[in-house]
Amino acid sequence: MLRHGHQLNRSICRQYRRSGTQAVWPCAVQFRRQSTEVKPTHDVAILGGGITGLASAYYLARELPNSRITVYEASDRIGGWLSSKRVPVKDGTILFEAGPRTLRPASNGVLSARMMQELDLAKDAIFPQKTSPAAQNRYVYYPDHLVRMPHPAFGFAENAWSLLTEPVFSGTPWAAAQEIFREARDQGVQDESVGDFFSRRLSRNTVDRILSAVLHGIYAGDAWQLSAKSLFSGPWRDEATAGSIFAGMLKSRADGPELTRREADFLQVMKSYNWDPLLRATLKDTTAFTFKDGLQMLVDKLARHLVEKGNVEFRTSTPVTSIVASENRNNVTVNAEDATQSGTYTHVISALSPGHLNQVARKLEDTATTILVPSIPTVTVMTVNLYFRTPDLHPPGFGYLIPQATPFENNPERALGVVFDTAYSPSPKDLDLNNWQVNDVDQLKQAREQGQLINVNDFAWYNMPHQPNKQDDVPERGTKLTVMLGGHWWNGWPSFPDEKEGLALARSVLQRHLNISEEPEAWQVNIQKDCIPQYTVGHESRLKSAHNNIWREYKGRLRVAGNWMAGVGVNDCLRSAWDVVQSLRSGMDGTGLEHVGTTDFVRLKPVRPGQQSDK
């Protein structure tokens, strides 16, 4: 982080000082409010205070309430890549996100939705509607202009015209029509790159012009390095079992979608959860949500909740130097740089990156690094947040992605994409009663009390009767954008652009692509070093080796979680924390990687036309 301090973490610290709680949180000192001294069933050290570490502590404290939990964090703040900052502008304040900015409620996202309900955060959330431009309008920049991606809401004629005339789609509709007739891969192929897989099944243009853009937006990675088996496990399996991706899709429609048994069980557990009916309805109407003070609110609320629990201790500014299993594998000693913070635990959950875990993992009396996890490459992403006084400097939408095929002269900065952040916050105009589609507040309140969903223009008004939430506190909304740079384009670079260069690169992208030449009123440059692990070809077999190595050395006393195993997003981090805690709770042996490569599949009931799938 190159600008602005860690105000939000410090503000919790101040709040706890003010609230008269017995110790100061977290500010480099430990904090534990022990209610009654009961011998803990599990004494667990969690390594890493990012979202995975916090979520692990949260699930442990809930599922194993008699456990004792110690979270070790090397830096002086918690939250990892999640970092929201409120910054001043001429007439108010606006919110910048350095890392992830929204959460999707689908799939593993049910965990973030559930956490939001349990932490009473839904009243602070912002829910753009499915039908809003933010949800529907997604663009790709190719070769020298923005192209809106087809969406059912745009109608047949517009979508067909775009597919037939835009160079970005050149050859793709024809390749898709032929996919079912293409020969399936040799059964001996263990894995291949996403690029190789989809250029075999569809076309090279489809990969370079469309898929590579999608992969930029999720992994900031190279389509020709990332693993098809790990990233597109469904189509990868469909080719092997049904002969083609299209045939696999037809089979799913007829017989029902195929899931691993573990996934089906997870969905069942989530379905039977006692959802707030209004939140459930709101989530069905939205594709992504955020909070009025950004995703940092989730971190702060989680931390506060854990401190109040009493059985969680945070040790910030406490780098761990090694973790050593006892000879009989009954416990693990965590050694910290400050020896007074070292301790012996029944279990350790590592929420560290693989490289960091390898550095601290030691065999008994061994001083050399132990390779527990085979090397998993990472990429560095620079995010540049900018705020301009003039509103609507871009077309309405979520943002745009830049594929690998965009000619160098149209993207010499090697940008990956641009996010239109204003789309996630209602403007003061949206909140003005006179601009509402319905403006009889009493009628709206009555409807809300009956559990009906009320929308204020493009947003669900969940926190009624309070004013709908907004992120930017300004009387007239400007334009807020984030330019994403780097990723795989910067692989092997000995150093990265500094703050000044980053800002210049971002402004140059905006000038060329959106014709924005205005001076930004506020900006922030963030370099997220090694933030996204790359699931490159052979990823699954590396995870299997990691499982074997960790089991051999720690026999279930060390479990791993994080964004390097089953998805790089915040929701996936929550899921890996959830899985580790569930297996600890049920007394199962494991490492956190025991499910990798499972072949136990079940079919769900097919969804008939007109029928709604269960969310």
Ligand SMILES: C=Cc1c2[nH]c(c1C)Cc1[nH]c(c(CCC(=O)O)c1C)Cc1[nH]c(c(C)c1CCC(=O)O)Cc1[nH]c(c(C)c1C=C)C2
């Ligand atoms: C900070 C950079 C990140 C990039 N990808 C991710 C991060 C954190 C991880 C990620 N982004 C998305 C997903 C899909 C599933 C999901 O959980 O939503 C994942 C795993 C989608 C996405 N991509 C962008 C945004 C704003 C979102 C929504 C989720 C979020 O807020 O992160 C834009 C975007 N992300 C990256 C780039 C290069 C990019 C470009 C416009 C990298």
